[in-house]
Amino acid sequence: MSSGQTSSDDTVCEGTSNDVKKLQNVFRVTVEGKKQLSGFHSRRAHRKSRAGCLTCKKRRVKCDESKPDCSRCQKRGLDCCYASEVSLSNGARSLDEAFALEDPTTTFFTLSLDNVTRGIEETLSFDINWKPDALWNSKSTHPMSTVAFQNFVRGATETMANPAIRDIMRTDMIRVSFTSAHLMYTILAVGMLHLNRVSPSKERSLAESYFWLHAIQLYQKALxxxxxxxxxxxxxxxxxxxSVMTVCPERFAVTDSWVLTNRPEAMNWxxxxxxxxxxxxxxxxxxPSSIWATAFAGINKEERQIFDGAQQGRDGLDPDLADLCGIDDLTTEKTSVYYSPLRILTSLLQLERNAPNSGHCTSFMGRLECDFLDLLRKRDPPALIILAHWMGLMCCVSQWQPWIEGRIRGECVAICMFLEHSTDPRILRLLRFPADSCGYRLDDS
Structure with missing residues (x-):
């Protein structure tokens, strides 16, 4: 997205070139397993009508693309289904509801999945690199894409603690995905990731890498x-x-942490x-016109009540943490890079530990500014202590946020290992909470 680029749409949102460059850099990610995918080749670009209904496509007849029902389906009394509408059956309000209506062995369930399969293929057919037969599940009658999609709706969305976000992911976002190839690929990647972490499989691992590769490529293009x-x-x-891709890697060991390897790029997650x-x-x-507007507004309202809004001083802060970070009664976020992260952390630590609040705790990562991230990259002890306390908190709410087992617990252990030999007694005292929370036994324990 370049600065000054315009559009005929009055609602176009423009940003500075620096904002866009920063955003595109965020998604410049190397996908593990990319070499394994070298066998997939692009097709020659070609023109093909893809807007017809799925019923006509199945019968291999020309569709006049009339909506809500094309003339051929109306004339023959057939159910007319367009991919973008993801019509499942019997007025199901969401894919999750449709998947749950019948036992998977029934014809009804199979027909619903067949509709989903056709919808996925219709959406991804706009990507010239999509090969519907490239990935197939040897243990299922449905392709990997359908298995991943189903698992996203029925499994991955269950890990969302915020019910408003979860409901949108299962309804409005699903409808949007049938009009966007990069979102469809992303949903397939997350669904396959969730399944892989529960039940690892080499076959599914290849599929996950394939979906992530295409999701990131198309997302970068969309930006x-x-x-x-x-x-x-x-x-x-x-x-x-x-974001789930980096916090739930397929394989992560404590020794992979940037804190222990001294590889700054290992902190890209x-x-x-x-x-x-x-x-x-x-x-x-x-x-304001987005499907996320209401949910975001609700979250913002809740978070205004959670965070104390203090803009100066150490009142309410842990004395040891404040001392370690050099915060006094006159300190503000403009005079100390530690001030804002420590204020946010303090508010989160005071929350009751339950499912809704666990969702608010996850927002800590996205609130960190570049100057604080630079300190973490340099393994600055006060910055590491603040991050370790947040990681310890996430370990305490892991029953509602199981994704933290992917790398957060391991990163917390790594920070404890790095700092446990410090000669500063404040650091040793402050390591107690994160170490106990992540299950690491300190040397002096």
Whole structure:
């Protein structure tokens, strides 16, 4: 997205070139397993009508594309289904409801999944690199894409603690996905990731890498055009879902942490979380008309009550943390890089530990500014202590946020290992909470 780019749509949201460059850099991610995918080749670009109804496509007859029902289906009394509408059956209000209506062995359930399969293929057929037969589940009668999609709706969305976000992901976002290839790929990638972490499989691992590769490539391409009311829902949805890729890697060992390896790039998973904040800034004029508007407004209202809003001083802060960070009664966020993260952390630590509040705790990552991230990259002890306390908190609410087992607990252990030999008694005292929470036994324990 270049600065000054315009559109005929009055709701186009423009950002500065620096904002766009930052956002695109966030998604410049290397997908593990990319070499394994070298066997997939692009097809030659070609023109093909793809807007007809799925019923005509199945019968291999020409569709006049009339809506809500094409003339052929009306004439023959057939159910007319367009991919973008994801018509399942019997007035099902969401895919999750349709999947749950009948036992998977019934014809009804199979027909519903067949509709989903056709809808996915219809959506991804706009991507010239899509090969519907490239990935097939040897243990299922349905392709990997359908298995991943079903698992996203029935499994991955269950990990969302916020009910408003969860409901949108299962309804409005699903409808949007049938009009956006990058969002569809992202949903398939998250669904396959969730299934892989529960039940690892080499076959599914390849599929996950394949979906992530195409999701990121198409998302980067989408970022090169202006954000408008027509694409804001897909862009926001993909951005929100992509963060799961870096916090739930397929394999993560404590020794992989940037803290122990001294590889700054190993901290990219945390920098990645700033992507949503960047795109929210760029898309702010479009958000009121977005499918996410009501949910975001509700979250903002709740968080205004959670965070104390203090702008100066150490009142309410843990004395040891305040001392370690050099915060006194005159300190503000303008005079100390530690002030804002510590204020946010303090508010989160005071929350009752339950499912709704666990969702608010996850927002900490996305609130970290670049100057604080730079301190973390340099393994600055006060910054690491603040981050370790947040990670310890996430370990305490892991029953509602199981994704933290992907890397957050391991990163917390790594910070404890790095700092446990410090000669500063304040650091050793402050390590107690994160170490106990993540299950690491300190040397002096």
């Amino acid at each position: 090169s055009s202006s954000v408008s009311k027509d694409n804001v829902d897909a862009l926001l949805s993909s951005c929100m879902l992509m 945390l920098c990645f979380q700033s992507g949503l904040r960047c795109i929210l800034t760029l898309a702010s004029p479009c958000i």
